[in-house]
Amino acid sequence: MECFVGEGRTTEREPGDLLPLSPAVLNILLALADEERHGYAIMREVEERTGGRARMGPGTLYGSIKRMLAEGLIEESDERPDPAMDDQRRRYYRISGFGRQVAGAEAERLSGLVETARARKLLGGRGSSVPEGV
Amino acid sequence: MSRSGRVYSILLLAYPREFRRRYRGEMEQLFLDLYRERRGSRSGLVMLWIRTLSDLVPTAVALRIMSHTDRREAVMQDRRLAVVGFVLLLAPLYFVSASLLKYGLGIGFLFDPLEAFLSVAGRRVVFNVVSPIVFLGGLCLALALNTYAITRLNFRRENGTIVSTVRLKLRLSNIAVAVVSILLLATLLGYVFLENFAYRY
Numbered sequence: 001m002e003c004f005v006g007e008g009r010t011t012e013r014e015p016g017d018l019l020p021l022s023p024a025v026l027n028i029l030l031a032l033a034d035e036e037r038h039g040y041a042i043m044r045e046v047e048e049r050t051g052g053r054a055r056m057g058p059g060t061l062y063g064s065i066k067r068m069l070a071e072g073l074i075e076e077s078d079e080r081p082d083p084a085m086d087d088q089r090r091r092y093y094r095i096s097g098f099g100r101q102v103a104g105a106e107a108e109r110l111s112g113l114v115e116t117a118r119a120r121k122l123l124g125g126r127g128s129s130v131p132e133g134v
Numbered sequence: 135m136s137r138s139g140r141v142y143s144i145l146l147l148a149y150p151r152e153f154r155r156r157y158r159g160e161m162e163q164l165f166l167d168l169y170r171e172r173r174g175s176r177s178g179l180v181m182l183w184i185r186t187l188s189d190l191v192p193t194a195v196a197l198r199i200m201s202h203t204d205r206r207e208a209v210m211q212d213r214r215l216a217v218v219g220f221v222l223l224l225a226p227l228y229f230v231s232a233s234l235l236k237y238g239l240g241i242g243f244l245f246d247p248l249e250a251f252l253s254v255a256g257r258r259v260v261f262n263v264v265s266p267i268v269f270l271g272g273l274c275l276a277l278a279l280n281t282y283a284i285t286r287l288n289f290r291r292e293n294g295t296i297v298s299t300v301r302l303k304l305r306l307s308n309i310a311v312a313v314v315s316i317l318l319l320a321t322l323l324g325y326v327f328l329e330n331f332a333y334r335y
Contacts, residue, residue: 039160040167057189058164059149062157063197089159 015098015105018071024064027054029073029103032095036077039065042093065093073099138169138179142186148194150201212283212305219276219311226269226318233325269322277315280308 021029031037031045039061046054056064068074077092095103117123142165146158165186172178232244242249252258286301 039164043164043168055185057185057193058161059189059193059197061164062153062161063193066153066157066197089163091160 013098015101018073018102019106019109021102021106022064023054024056024060025068025073026103026106027056028061028064028068029095029099029106032074032093033100033103036079036092036094038090038092040090068099072096073102136166136169136173138183139166145187145190148190150198152201153197209305212303212308215279215283216305216307216311219280219308219315222272222276223311223314223318226273226322227314229265229269230318230321234321270319273315273319273322277312277319280312280315283308284312 027046027050028042030049031042037045039058043056043061046056065074069076073096074093075096077094079092114123139162143158143162146154146161149157168182168186169179172182228244229248232248235241235243236245252261284303284305286303288299288301290297
């Protein structure tokens with residue numbers, strides 16, 4: 001656990017204040033929604049879930065992680081699933097309570113957009129298309 | 135480490151120092167994982183390098199711009215704290231300087247107007263009640279704000295042990311305000327002690 005005094009100046013924020021999220025940030029939140037993961041595991045999960053359509057390089061991944069830690073969307077985890085098998089350089093991340101709220105708010109927002117697109121007959125069939133990068 | 139890993143390590147110098155200090159190890163490990171995945175095929179390695187470089191260039195530029203902006207904002211914030219601290223110092227600085235000049239050197243151009251102002255009935259009572267709060271409170275606040283501006287505390291857990299680090303930033307204006315606050319506090323507290331607790335014949 002890291003606690004910054006001075007650098008992490010937190011203020012009261014609503015989840016909607018951070019919307020819309022970038023595809024990279026949303027993908028990382030989705031990857032961490034069910035379990036703690038390190039950088040490589042996040043990257044793999046995103047690629048597998050999106051069938052390779054959303055890909056992040058190390059710079060995009062850790063640049064996003066840096067911002068997400070500062071925004072309080074994710075936290076660094078103290079625990080390592082198996083310290084003996086793991087490289088010391090790996091760090092594990094988990095979604096925070098606020099991050100979960102923000103991801104939920106973004107999902108609601110996207111869902112509203114999809115509903116609008118469907119109502120205006122921009123979507124062919126039921127769930128026929130997923131926004132790029134999500 | 136493979137030659138690709140070593141080259142990647144060097145390329146990480148493109149990122150800002152703060153970012154490298156925090157994420158270098160993780161990024162090298164991630165690249166190593168991706169390299170292990172693809173080292174069986176030459177085309178896989180070429181793709182890895184294309185993807186890595188096309189990610190590295192824009193993210194390094196963006197992070198450098200952000201880092202520069204963050205640094206500038208931090209400097210502006212520290213300057214604002216120095217200005218607030220300086221304003222808080224004005225009243226006690228005037229009082230201490232006026233008193234020292236008057237009773238130390240016999241120069242009264244600062245103290246005499248104050249004395250004249252306080253000679254009006256009722257003002258001295260108000261001054262005696264308000265001045266300790268304004269002087270000591272203002273000095274403590276100025277000291278706290280400017281100590282906050284130059285100090286960064288960081289607590290983290292490493293292998294089950296809590297490690298704390300203290301970093302001091304070299305911000306001359308904040309350091310000057312903090313030092314003057316300490317000197318004025320020491321002078322005022324010394325004066326209070328001598329006035330109230332010193333042995334009198």
